[in-house]
Amino acid sequence: MQAQARFFDGESGQRLDVDLAVDTAAETLRLTHPDLPMGSQYWPLDAIRALADHARTDQLVLSLRADASLDSALIRTARLTVDDADMISILTRLCPDLRRRDVERGTGRKVVTRIGLAVGAVVLMIFVILPAMANTLATLIPIEREVAYGKTVVNQMERFLGGKRVGGLACTNPAGRAALDKMTDRLTEAGDLTYDLNIAVFDHKMVNAFAAPGGQIVIMRGLIDRAKTPDEVAAVLAHEIGHVEARDTTRNALRAAGSAGSAGLLALVLGDFAGGSAVVVVAEYTLNASYTREAEAAADVFALNMLDASETDAEALATFFDSLDGIERAMPDLPVYLSSHPETIERAEAAREFAKAQGRTSPILNDEDWAALRNICKDSPEKDTAEDG
Amino acid sequence: MSAQIQGQYFGKRGPLFRLYIVTALLTLVTLGIYRFWAKTRIRKYIWSATTGDGDSFEYTGTGLEKFLGFLVAIVILAIYLGIVQMALFFFGLNLFVDPQTQGQELAQIGAIYLTLLAVLPLMLFAQYRARRYKMARSRWRGIRFGMENGAWGFAARALGYYLLNAITLGLLNPLATFKLEKYMADRSWYGDAQFEQTGRWQDLYAGMKHVFIALAIMIVGGILGFATGSPLLAGIAIFVGYIWFLIGLLYYRVYAFNYLTGHKILDGQVTFEAKVETGRVAFIVIVGTIIIGVLMAVIFGVMGFVFASSMDVFIGGGLSQPGAAPSALALVTSAVLYVLALLVAGGLSLVIITQPVIEHAVNNVYVHNADHLNTIQQRAADEGADAEGFADALDVGGAI
Numbered sequence: 001m002q003a004q005a006r007f008f009d010g011e012s013g014q015r016l017d018v019d020l021a022v023d024t025a026a027e028t029l030r031l032t033h034p035d036l037p038m039g040s041q042y043w044p045l046d047a048i049r050a051l052a053d054h055a056r057t058d059q060l061v062l063s064l065r066a067d068a069s070l071d072s073a074l075i076r077t078a079r080l081t082v083d084d085a086d087m088i089s090i091l092t093r094l095c096p097d098l099r100r101r102d103v104e105r106g107t108g109r110k111v112v113t114r115i116g117l118a119v120g121a122v123v124l125m126i127f128v129i130l131p132a133m134a135n136t137l138a139t140l141i142p143i144e145r146e147v148a149y150g151k152t153v154v155n156q157m158e159r160f161l162g163g164k165r166v167g168g169l170a171c172t173n174p175a176g177r178a179a180l181d182k183m184t185d186r187l188t189e190a191g192d193l194t195y196d197l198n199i200a201v202f203d204h205k206m207v208n209a210f211a212a213p214g215g216q217i218v219i220m221r222g223l224i225d226r227a228k229t230p231d232e233v234a235a236v237l238a239h240e241i242g243h244v245e246a247r248d249t250t251r252n253a254l255r256a257a258g259s260a261g262s263a264g265l266l267a268l269v270l271g272d273f274a275g276g277s278a279v280v281v282v283a284e285y286t287l288n289a290s291y292t293r294e295a296e297a298a299a300d301v302f303a304l305n306m307l308d309a310s311e312t313d314a315e316a317l318a319t320f321f322d323s324l325d326g327i328e329r330a331m332p333d334l335p336v337y338l339s340s341h342p343e344t345i346e347r348a349e350a351a352r353e354f355a356k357a358q359g360r361t362s363p364i365l366n367d368e369d370w371a372a373l374r375n376i377c378k379d380s381p382e383k384d385t386a387e388d389g
Numbered sequence: 390m391s392a393q394i395q396g397q398y399f400g401k402r403g404p405l406f407r408l409y410i411v412t413a414l415l416t417l418v419t420l421g422i423y424r425f426w427a428k429t430r431i432r433k434y435i436w437s438a439t440t441g442d443g444d445s446f447e448y449t450g451t452g453l454e455k456f457l458g459f460l461v462a463i464v465i466l467a468i469y470l471g472i473v474q475m476a477l478f479f480f481g482l483n484l485f486v487d488p489q490t491q492g493q494e495l496a497q498i499g500a501i502y503l504t505l506l507a508v509l510p511l512m513l514f515a516q517y518r519a520r521r522y523k524m525a526r527s528r529w530r531g532i533r534f535g536m537e538n539g540a541w542g543f544a545a546r547a548l549g550y551y552l553l554n555a556i557t558l559g560l561l562n563p564l565a566t567f568k569l570e571k572y573m574a575d576r577s578w579y580g581d582a583q584f585e586q587t588g589r590w591q592d593l594y595a596g597m598k599h600v601f602i603a604l605a606i607m608i609v610g611g612i613l614g615f616a617t618g619s620p621l622l623a624g625i626a627i628f629v630g631y632i633w634f635l636i637g638l639l640y641y642r643v644y645a646f647n648y649l650t651g652h653k654i655l656d657g658q659v660t661f662e663a664k665v666e667t668g669r670v671a672f673i674v675i676v677g678t679i680i681i682g683v684l685m686a687v688i689f690g691v692m693g694f695v696f697a698s699s700m701d702v703f704i705g706g707g708l709s710q711p712g713a714a715p716s717a718l719a720l721v722t723s724a725v726l727y728v729l730a731l732l733v734a735g736g737l738s739l740v741i742i743t744q745p746v747i748e749h750a751v752n753n754v755y756v757h758n759a760d761h762l763n764t765i766q767q768r769a770a771d772e773g774a775d776a777e778g779f780a781d782a783l784d785v786g787g788a789i
Contacts, residue, residue: 006443008444008530009531010531010532011766011767012763012766013765013766014763015763054433054434054437054445055399055404056399056437057404077531078531079528079530081445111457114457118460118461118464121468122463122464125464125471126471130475133472137475141479253478254475257475258474
C-alpha cells in the first residue's frame with residue numbers, strides 16, 4: 001500500500017510531500033523523500049498517535065509518542081498529514097494505539113500535590129494570615145471609626161429584630177435607665193475602660209445580649225426577665241464589656257471582611273454547583289467557633305474580675321448559666337456563648353470556683369432599683385408600641 | 390516568488406454541536422471540573438478546522454495544565470482579595486453591611502467599585518496571559534507560535550489608555566485599540582520569525598464613522614424633538630441612533646481587524662490581508678440571535694405551560710390524591726428540561742454565531758509572499774506557568 005502525505009519535521013516550516021508505505025511485517029510506516037536525512041524515516045505503528053478532536057474527517061494528522069516532551073501532550077513535534085482515504089483506513093486498522101492519550105508518569109501525583117498545595121494555601125490564608133492581620137488592624141483602627149461601625153451594626157440588629165426605625169426598640173423608662181446606669185457605674189468605677197460604653201436595652205423576648213464594636217452593648221428584655229437577681233444581669237453585662245474591651249467584635253468583623261473577600265471569590269468561581277459556598281460556610285463556621293470559644297473564655301475571666309472589683313457576687317455568672325440549663329438547647333435564640341452545653345457547665349464551674357475566693361459582696365442593685373430595671377421597657381416615652389410575642 | 394495563501398475553514402455545525410453538548414454534560418456531571426477539558430477540546434476542533442494552504446492549525450494545550458494553572462491563580466486571587474477587602478474595611482468601607490444613611494450607601498458603592506478596580510489590573514494581566522498561552526499552544530506546519538512575557542507592561546499600558554479613553558469620552562478609542570494591539574503583535578512570533586504591527590492609529594478613525602453618525606443622529610434628533618416639542622421625533626431619533634450605534638461598534642471592530650491584520654508583517658517579508666465584511670458578520674449575529682431567542686421563548690413557553698398545568702393538578706387534587714405524584718415528576722422534568730435548554734442555547738450560539746463568524750474571518754484572510762514561511766525555524770516551547778488560569782478564574786476571554 002502506497003500513498004502520499006505531507007510531512008513537517010517540527011524543525012522548519014518546510015513542507016515535504018513524502019511517500020508512505022506500510023511494512024506490516026516490521027510493523028512500521030516508512031516515509032520516503034530525498035530531502036529527509038538518509039532519504040527515509042520509519043515510524044513504529046504502535047507509537048503513532050492521531051490528533052484528537054480533529055475537525056476534518058477526510059484527514060488524519062499523525063504524530064509520534066515521545067517519552068518526554070516540552071509540550072503538554074506526550075508527542076513529538078513532527079507531524080504527518082494523510083489525506084488518502086485508503087491509507088487512512090489502513091492506518092486506523094493497523095495502529096493499535098492511534099487514539100490513545102499518553103499521560104506523563106507522575107501526573108497523578110502532581111495533580112494531588114497541586115490540589116493539596118492550593119487547599120493548604122487557602123486554609124493558611126483564612127485560618128492564619130487573615131486572623132493575624134485582623135488582630136493587628138483591630139488595634140490600629142481609630143476609635144471613631146469603630147464607634148460609627150458599631151452603631152451601624154446595632155441599628156441593623158434593631159431592624160432585624162423588628163424595629164421600624166432607629167431607636168424603635170430601645171427601652172427608655174427613666175427609672176429603669178437610672179438603675180442600669182447605677183449598675184454600669186458600679187461595675188466600671190474600679191478600672192479604666194478604653195471605650196465609652198453605650199448600653200441599650202431592646203424590647204425583645206430573646207434571652208440574649210451582645211456587644212458591637214466601639215463600646216456598643218445591647219441587652220434584650222428577655223434576659224432581664226429571666227435573670228433572678230440583678231447580679232446575674234451585671235454578670236452578663238460585665239461579660240459583654242469584656243468583649244468590648246478586647247475588641248473582639250472589631251476583630252471578628254475585620255476577619256469576616258477578609259475571609260468574605262477570598263471566600264466569596266472561591267464561591268463565585270467554583271460555582272454554586274461545585275458546592276463552593278458550602279465549603280466556605282463550613283470553613284467560616286469552624287473558624288468562628290474556635291475564635292468564639294477563646295474570646296468567650298477571656299470575656300468570662302474579664303467579667304469575673306470586674307465583678308470582684310465591684311464587690312459583686314461572681315457566683316451570679318454561674319447561677320445565670322444554671323438557669324439557662326433549663327432552656328432547650330435547640331432554642332434558636334440562645335446566645336452563641338451559651339449554646340454549647342458542656343461548656344456552659346464548665347464555665348459555671350469556673351465562676352463558682354472563683355466566687356469561693358471572693359471577699360465580702362453585696363447585691364449590685366437594691367430591690368427598688370432592681371424592680372425599676374425590670375420595668376425598663378414599660379412606659380418608655382420614645383419607644384414604638386410593644387409588639388409582644 | 391509571491392505565493393498567496395487564502396485561509397479556509399472546514400468546521401461543520403453537527404460535529405461541533407455534538408462536541409459542545411457532550412463536553413457540557415461532562416462539565417455538569419463533574420461539578421464544573423471538566424470545563425477546562427471542554428474548552429480545550431472545542432479549541433482543538435476550531436483550530437484544526439482552520440487551514441492555510443491545506444495545512445491545519447493545531448492546538449496543543451491540555452485540559453490538565455489549564456486545571457493546574459487555575460489552581461495557582463485561584464490561590465493568589467483568594468489571598469489578594471482577602472487582603473483588599475480587609476483593607477477596605479479598615480478604611481471604613483464595608484461591602485457586607487446594610488447601608489443606613491445615604492452617606493453609607495455611597496461609601497458602599499465606592500467600596501464595590503474599589504474592589505472591581507483592584508481586580509482590573511489582574512484582569513488585563515490575565516487577558517495578555519491568555520493570549521500568550523493560546524499563541525504558545527498553537528501550531529501550523531508543526532511550527533509553534535509564541536509571545537514574549539509582558540503581561541504587567543500590558544496591564545499598565547491598558548490602564549493608561551482606558552483612562553485616557555474614559556476622560557475623552559471614547560474619542561481616543563482608536564489610540565487604545567491600535568497601541569494595545571501593537572504592544573501584543575510586536576511581541577508575537579511564529580517560529581523564529583517576529584511579527585510587526587505597522588500603520589498609524591489615526592487611520593482607525595475612518596472605522597469610527599458610523600459611531601459618530603449614530604451619535605449625531607441621537608443628538609440632532611434629540612435637540613430637534615426637544616425644540617419642536619415632539620417627544621416622538623426624539624424617541625425615534627434615539628432608537629434609530631442606538632441601533633446605528635450598535636452596528637457602528639461592530640463596523641469599528643471589523644474595520645480595526647481588517648486594518649490591523651493588513652498592517653502586520655512577519656519577519657519583514659510576509660504580509661497579510663483581511664477582507665472581513667461588516668454586513669456579513671452583522672447578518673450572522675442578528676439572524677443567529679433571533680433564531681436562538683425564538684427557540685428559547687418557545688421551549689420555555691411550553692415548559693411553563695406544562696409546569697402550570699401540573700400545578701393545577703397538584704392544587705386541585707390535594708396532597709393525598711395521586712395528582713401530587715406527577716407534579717413532583719413535572720418539577721424534576723422541568724429542571725432537567727431547563728438545564729438542557731440552556732445547553733442547547735449555548736451550543737447553538739457556538740455553531741450558528743461564533744463558528745460562522747470565525748469561518749467568515751478565516752476565509753477572508755490572505756497571506757502574501759507565503760514562500761518565505763518555508764524558511765522559518767522552530768522556536769523553543771513556552772511552559773507558561775498558569776496556562777491562563779487567571780483568565781479562567783476572572784472569566785476573561787469568553788467561550789473560546
